[in-house]
Amino acid sequence: MKRTLAVAVSGALVLTPMVGMAQEAAIYSGMDRIHPAWAQNGMVVAQEEIAAEVGRDILKAGGNAADAGVAVAFALAVTLPRAGNLGGGGFMMVHDAETGETKAIDYREMAPMSADRDMFLDDAGDADSEKSRFTGLATGVPGTVAGMQMVLDQYGTMSLSEVLQPAIGLARDGIVVTADLADSLKGLESRLKKWPSSEAIFYKEGGAFFEPGDRLIQSDLAATLQRIADAGPDGFYKGETAQHIVDAVQASGGRITMEDMAGYKALSRDPVSGTYRGYEIVSMPPPSSGGIHIVQILNTLEEYPIGWLGHNSSDTIHLMAEAMKRAYADRSEYLGDPDFYDVPQAELMSKDYAADIRKGISLSRATPSEDIKPADLAPYESDQTTHFSIVDKDGNAVSNTYTINFSYGSGMVADGTGVLMNNEMDDFAAKPGVMNAYGLIGGDANAVEPGKRPLSSMSPTLVMKDGKVFMVTGSPGGSRIITTVIQMIMNVIDHGMNVAEATVAPRIHHQWMPEVLRVEEGLSADTIAALEAKGHVVEVMSTMGSAQSIVVDEANGLLLGGADTRQTSSAARGY
Structure with missing residues (x-):
């Protein structure tokens, strides 16, 4: 019977399978060192504990790294709303151990087809950061849902409906508000309360704050996730959900259309x-x-x-x-x-x-x-991007970074969807030579164009x-x-x-x-x-x-996980 060792990771206690005492001593002989979490069969390291556990459970149920990656991405949309998302996009590296092939899945947001180079300039021809960050113009066509379907199609063993079930349950039944989540909602009060649709979800009746230990239920998001489970990406890019997103973006000055939504494509x-x-x-x-x-x-x-x-x-x-x-x-x-x-x-x-x-x-x-x-x-990109890393028992690996740019994106939830919308259009160069929100300068190569994907870090x-x-x-x-x-x-x-x-x-x-x-x-x-x-x-x-990182210790047959303590909710989970 395998022993277990309790390892402190970001304030949480991790139980991971271990090998014998002699091997343990050989690996870590110095007690002054900081020890990683370790596992033998699979490891998930993510910025939020519940989502990491969702991924681990998918691996334990027989799913591979791709299945677990998609499940974690959807779970983070519920448990880490400031960065996890349906309304944003990102990049995933996927390694197939059997073929030795690694591919880059690009599900970055795209500019709507009516976008133009000068759309973020004011009447004087200067870059207007309010337009590119906090209005409907700031929102690019989201890519996360299409990207996750591509990952499953090319590398997964489970259906989209199967890997969505944990996220649907978390949104429907609610999550326990952590100190980290409570603090972020208090800190971003002005951004979120600007939008009644956002305030109705992330604050109590009358605008009171959620406190640690309260339960946050996201019923609209659960319904959106269920539509995706039932109809696949069409449940997001077409029909009811897409119409809600288009209506919200256009009502706040944006340009996304139903054609833009239906036309989104992830790329390998x-x-x-x-x-x-x-x-x-x-x-x-x-x-x-x-x-x-x-x-x-x-x-x-x-x-x-x-x-x-x-x-x-x-x-x-x-x-x-x-x-x-x-x-x-x-x-x-x-x-x-x-x-x-x-x-x-x-x-x-x-x-x-x-x-x-x-x-x-x-x-x-x-x-x-x-x-x-x-x-x-x-x-x-934004400080409020999020990353997770996964390795499964067969050596398949996923490295995924995705975002809605700022913390909670533009702050706008598309009414009726529970989906926070990105403000990724600010990652374009609004005007060549002008810094964006992160002090990065861009030129003509990253100018706004219809259907273009903004440069990312x-x-x-x-x-x-x-x-x-x-x-x-x-x-x-x-x-x-x-x-x-x-x-x-x-x-x-x-x-x-x-x-x-x-x-x-x-x-x-x-x-x-x-x-x-x-x-x-x-x-x-x-x-x-x-x-x-x-x-x-x-x-x-x-x-x-x-x-959020994993090192494969092949000599000892271990997966070593490092969850970053700079975020108190980060966790490494293995089995």
Whole structure:
């Protein structure tokens, strides 16, 4: 009979199957280390505990990683409404262990067909952030439902109706409000109460707050989920639900039509890949900027002795920041929807280009951002995104990041659906050279066009070793997603951390503009002083990202899960 070990993960107690005492001692001999959760047959790591348990139960019932991924995505729409969604979109990396193939499922939102380049400009020709963030114009055609159906069609073993049942039950019967959910609803009161349809769901009668321990019932959302279970994606993109969404968006100034809804298509794309110290990095291609720039930054850093320089030493952070700045400068110029723009993917990810980048990096002085320009190449997200990672008993893997952009999206629930609508149109460049809500600058490659998908930083990523999955990772965090994923990879590969240690380690971020090196609390005053002496403008800020990751310990037959403690509801669940 297998023993179980209680492991503390993000304030919750995880019971996961274990191996013998001797093997346990061999794996973790130092009691001063932070231990990951572990399991033998399947692991789900997500930003919300109930949804993680839904995924684990699907695996235990015989479903594979794809089945569990779809079930988790729909469950998060109920249990983590600020980021989990039906009214948004995202990206999923799926690895099929039997064929060895990895595919990137693109279910990013699309601009309606009546969208135009200047739709977010005011009468003076300036970008109007109110239009692109808090009106119906902010909403792109949602992709989540279509994306989940594509995943099941191509990789799943269960029906859409089967994997929807947990989410339907949670919405119909209600969830117990956690302190995290209660706090987020209080913090976003002004955004949500702007819309009577939203206030009616997320606040008590008279506008009173839900408190921890209360029960939140989402009857309209349960009915919407049931329509999807009964009719498939047509239950969302056509008929009653679609009409409610179109009516709500248009009533608030938006342009989505029934034809836009019915015409939405998810896409299967080839992932981008590169190598780093003998590992293969497999990540999301455009319209994500994540995969390309993860590979670009790691290429730049590969020739430096990062492990020898030390984790979060001033020299290591300096080199990371310099590589990050140059990648984000390139992002501003060259990244967009590849169906509309010829992204110079091979050039950006080449080892030769990384060597050219290194020539411009001083080991002792920071290069001012104003002196860094996008490369002369041949033509060619929100903090409230959420990520989950899954590996099943057969080695299949899912890495999924999806969002409605801001916390609770635009704040608008489409009346009669329970569905919070995204404000992803703000991820387009409203005007070339103007920063979006995350300080990211975009150009013509990411200008608004009908049917186009806005550029994203979402970066669901797999790390492979000898053709097998070694690591599954990703994070929310808007512009900081890319750098969070990079540090997860480097912490494990360069610094020898286990997945839990890699997850809790303090993070840094530089995105070229503005000229600020952001660091989490935890760096020593001496390190910060050394960085400032090199010319960096250092700002200590609150937490960055919420990585949910799995490392496959093939030698010991274990799946090691790291749930990010930066979000109190995060959990790793295995069996």
